[in-house]
Amino acid sequence: MIKLKEVRKSWYFTIVVAIIYLIVWVIDSGKALESLQATLNIFIKILPIFVFVFLLLTFTNYFITPKKLAGWLNKKHGWLIAIITGIISTGPIYMWYPMLQDLQKQGVRNGLIATFLYNRAIKPAHLPLIILYFGLAFTIVLTIVMAILSVVQGWLVEKIVK
Amino acid sequence: MQNLKIKQAIFKAGKGMWNMVPMLIGIVFLIGLANSLIPKSAYSKVFTGSIFDPLIGSILGSILAGSPITSYIIGGEFLAQGVSLIAITAFIVAWVTVGVITLPAEIMMLGKRFSIARNAISFVFAIIVAIITVGVLNLL
Numbered sequence: 001m002i003k004l005k006e007v008r009k010s011w012y013f014t015i016v017v018a019i020i021y022l023i024v025w026v027i028d029s030g031k032a033l034e035s036l037q038a039t040l041n042i043f044i045k046i047l048p049i050f051v052f053v054f055l056l057l058t059f060t061n062y063f064i065t066p067k068k069l070a071g072w073l074n075k076k077h078g079w080l081i082a083i084i085t086g087i088i089s090t091g092p093i094y095m096w097y098p099m100l101q102d103l104q105k106q107g108v109r110n111g112l113i114a115t116f117l118y119n120r121a122i123k124p125a126h127l128p129l130i131i132l133y134f135g136l137a138f139t140i141v142l143t144i145v146m147a148i149l150s151v152v153q154g155w156l157v158e159k160i161v162k
Numbered sequence: 163m164q165n166l167k168i169k170q171a172i173f174k175a176g177k178g179m180w181n182m183v184p185m186l187i188g189i190v191f192l193i194g195l196a197n198s199l200i201p202k203s204a205y206s207k208v209f210t211g212s213i214f215d216p217l218i219g220s221i222l223g224s225i226l227a228g229s230p231i232t233s234y235i236i237g238g239e240f241l242a243q244g245v246s247l248i249a250i251t252a253f254i255v256a257w258v259t260v261g262v263i264t265l266p267a268e269i270m271m272l273g274k275r276f277s278i279a280r281n282a283i284s285f286v287f288a289i290i291v292a293i294i295t296v297g298v299l300n301l302l
Contacts, residue, residue, distance in 0.1 A: 011184045013184065013188040013189075014184050014187050014188035014191070016188070017188045017191045017192050017195070018191075020192075020195065021191065021195065024195065024199070031198055031199060034198040035191075035194045035195040035197065035198045035199065036194065037194075038193075038194035038195075038197040038198055039190055039191050039193070039194025039195075040194075041194075042190050042193060042194060042235065043190060046190070046231075046235065050179070054175055054176070054179050058171045058172050058174075058175040059171075061170070061171035061172075061174045061175050062167065062168060062171035097267060097268060097270075097271035097272065100271065100272060101271045101272060104272060104273075110276050113272065113276075114276070114280045114283075117259075117280065118259055118284065118287075120258070121230070121255065121258035121259050123230060126230055126231060126234065129231055129234045129235075130234055132238075133234055133235075133237060133238030133241065134234075134237070134238070134241070134247075134250075137299060137302060138247075138295070138299060141295050141298045141299055141302075142251065142255075142291070142295045145291050145294050145295050145298070146255070146291055149287055149290065149291055149294075152287075153280075153283050153284065153287055156279075156283050157276065157279050157280050157283060160275070160279040160283075161273075161275050161276050161279055
């Protein structure tokens with residue numbers, strides 16, 4: 001028997017959803033089947049993109065490391081570097097906190113760190129999915145607007161934190 | 163050496179994707195359930211079709227957490243349900259730029275003043291980005 005402690009916390013949510021499905025099944029099996037069909041359709045829709053995202057993640061992991069990033073940020077044109085590195089960086093945001101803390105201690109401006117974090121919202125690997133749902137024009141405009149406003153955000157954060 | 167680096171890149175990507183899988187599976191199943199159980203009109207009760215929709219989108223996006231991919235899927239479903247593009251844009255931008263759940267960790271690592279300022283500005287900017295993006299799209 002699997003103990004609850006052995007189940008990764010990230011699965012708790014899925015387990016709760018499975019329990020909800022069971023309850024719905026008991027109340028109305030037709031609705032549960034309808035929901036499963038709708039779920040299957042969504043999975044079919046996102047599966048090819050999932051594979052694509054994996055390939056792109058592998059590609060960016062190969063070329064970009066946190067150490068490289070630290071070196072680039074301390075050079076000239078920091079804003080541009082913060083935008084580019086923010087876009088190409090991968091992984092969960094909290095993975096970057098220790099490194100950003102180091103950068104802060106090394107005297108990297110708070111504005112650059114804020115700009116870097118804001119641009120983590122733009123992920124090349126995610127673009128196909130945004131295009132799929134919202135169209136190419138939307139994706140291009142959103143990406144450009146976010147990249148530009150990230151500098152404004154960085155500037156504002158710098159003014160407030162000073 | 164080169165092979166090891168490639169293996170590490172694949173492993174890191176695989177680990178990143180795998181970490182996302184539990185939440186993604188749950189979310190997709192939940193959306194499937196919501197699609198058949200919740201009438202389309204229910205969404206219009208959250209998103210009222212008023213000028214407050216971007217604000218509601220930004221609040222929702224700030225509270226909810228997970229992979230950005232999840233936000234696109236939910237956003238896509240919102241779009242299909244007839245929610246305004248400005249509200250959805252604010253939702254997906256806030257999802258990826260504001261971290262209410264990760265705020266304690268951010269404060270611990272990067273400082274209280276910095277983290278609160280960054281998240282507060284990101285919250286407001288989600289609405290501004292949404293308005294500008296949709297505004298530009300309407301001009302095209």
